[in-house]
Amino acid sequence: MIRFIHTADVHLDAPLTNLSSIYEIRQEDFRRTMRRIRDVAINNQVDFWLIAGDLLEYHGGTRATALFLRELFDSIAPIPIFISPGNHDPWQESSFYQTMEWPGHVHIFTDEWGVYEYPEKSCVLYGWGFPQAHVTTSPLDSFPGTLPDYRYHIMVIHGSVITGEHNEHSVYAPMTIGGLADTGVNYVALGHIHKPMQFLHPQTQQVFAVYPGSPEGLSMKENGERYAILGTISGNGDVTVEPISVQSRISRKLTISLKGLETIDAIVERVEQELSHVNKEELLYVTFEGERASYLQVPVEIIKSRCKEYFFIQFTDQTYPDIDEQQVKEKGGVLGKWLEKLDDLEQAATNEREKAVIQLAKREALQQIGSVFR
Numbered sequence: 001m002i003r004f005i006h007t008a009d010v011h012l013d014a015p016l017t018n019l020s021s022i023y024e025i026r027q028e029d030f031r032r033t034m035r036r037i038r039d040v041a042i043n044n045q046v047d048f049w050l051i052a053g054d055l056l057e058y059h060g061g062t063r064a065t066a067l068f069l070r071e072l073f074d075s076i077a078p079i080p081i082f083i084s085p086g087n088h089d090p091w092q093e094s095s096f097y098q099t100m101e102w103p104g105h106v107h108i109f110t111d112e113w114g115v116y117e118y119p120e121k122s123c124v125l126y127g128w129g130f131p132q133a134h135v136t137t138s139p140l141d142s143f144p145g146t147l148p149d150y151r152y153h154i155m156v157i158h159g160s161v162i163t164g165e166h167n168e169h170s171v172y173a174p175m176t177i178g179g180l181a182d183t184g185v186n187y188v189a190l191g192h193i194h195k196p197m198q199f200l201h202p203q204t205q206q207v208f209a210v211y212p213g214s215p216e217g218l219s220m221k222e223n224g225e226r227y228a229i230l231g232t233i234s235g236n237g238d239v240t241v242e243p244i245s246v247q248s249r250i251s252r253k254l255t256i257s258l259k260g261l262e263t264i265d266a267i268v269e270r271v272e273q274e275l276s277h278v279n280k281e282e283l284l285y286v287t288f289e290g291e292r293a294s295y296l297q298v299p300v301e302i303i304k305s306r307c308k309e310y311f312f313i314q315f316t317d318q319t320y321p322d323i324d325e326q327q328v329k330e331k332g333g334v335l336g337k338w339l340e341k342l343d344d345l346e347q348a349a350t351n352e353r354e355k356a357v358i359q360l361a362k363r364e365a366l367q368q369i370g371s372v373f374r
Helices: 020-043 063-074 177-182 264-275 300-305 325-331 333-348 352-373
Strands: 002-007 048-051 081-083 106-108 114-118 123-127 152-158 187-191 197-200 207-211 227-233 239-245 251-257 283-292 312-321
Touching (some): 002 020, 002 152, 002 187, 020 048, 020 063, 020 227, 177 197, 177 207, 187 227, 251 264, 264 283, 264 300, 300 312, 312 352, 325 333, 333 352
Parallel strands (some): 002 048, 048 081, 081 106, 283 312
Antiparallel strands (some): 002 227, 227 239
16 A cells, blocks of 8 residues: 655745735745645655645745755655646756755656656656746656556646636646546646646546645635645555645635615624634635615724734625615616616626626626715
């Protein structure tokens, strides 16, 4: 049996949108998450630690963070570590992968397929890394093939599995499930897509390729628990994967309806009540929604003043005033024609994205109309 820990897309030292005031604390969160993954590896006595790219930012990554990684990797020796450089940490002359000396048990793949044999485990590791930020050809085109006389075969690679089911990231180093299956490996440790995804082998219908997702959320989109993969390959080649929650701090989305509230005090009380159920140490992204009295604006600044004990909290107002749209249209004039035009555009929308943009514009229009009547 082979046991491994698999992570990807940590993005150490990456810029974090709208988090400049807590940037240093968040970077320590990311380092703490890497320590958590290290601890999972040690506690489960894994054979390998697989890191499928975008570990340390090429642009903006610091030597201090590179030294942190080197010390972290030293602490897990002699467990072999395999890194497949991605589009954010390519294998280039000026990268820390090349300018720093790494421990002997740390193996960093290049744009020439690397093959590492472990006869005592009857296992071979295969990997490939980005030579620059943009790679549009498939690395599988040059895959050397699996070695004979070994029981276990593991691939570590950063890139896009083309399925038509996601558009989270640009398509780099494209691969297909069929192409990965044709390599004959037991498990593919993937990186690039920040949303956890598992793929079944076309023949065996068992999990054989996995995106673990980012282990620490980098933005509001990456909310909830984040994972590393603890995997095993049995003696007959069956793969079992267990997502292990490793994040240091959760990003959480919260929606609060302000419908039916008629005073500022009522709004503030509702918000405080809803926030009383959440962890103040999380990153909170709060959206206000629902119909509100046209004479009221959401008192965001007052609410912020009541939330100073929260680690991070961001508010978005998507409420709309309780205006009789039909009455405004019947009155005509600029405001009525404005709403009618938006209705026409919404009906003519050819896809859900267009429709969502029109609906957002309509909410903004109602906000403006509400300010006229206030």
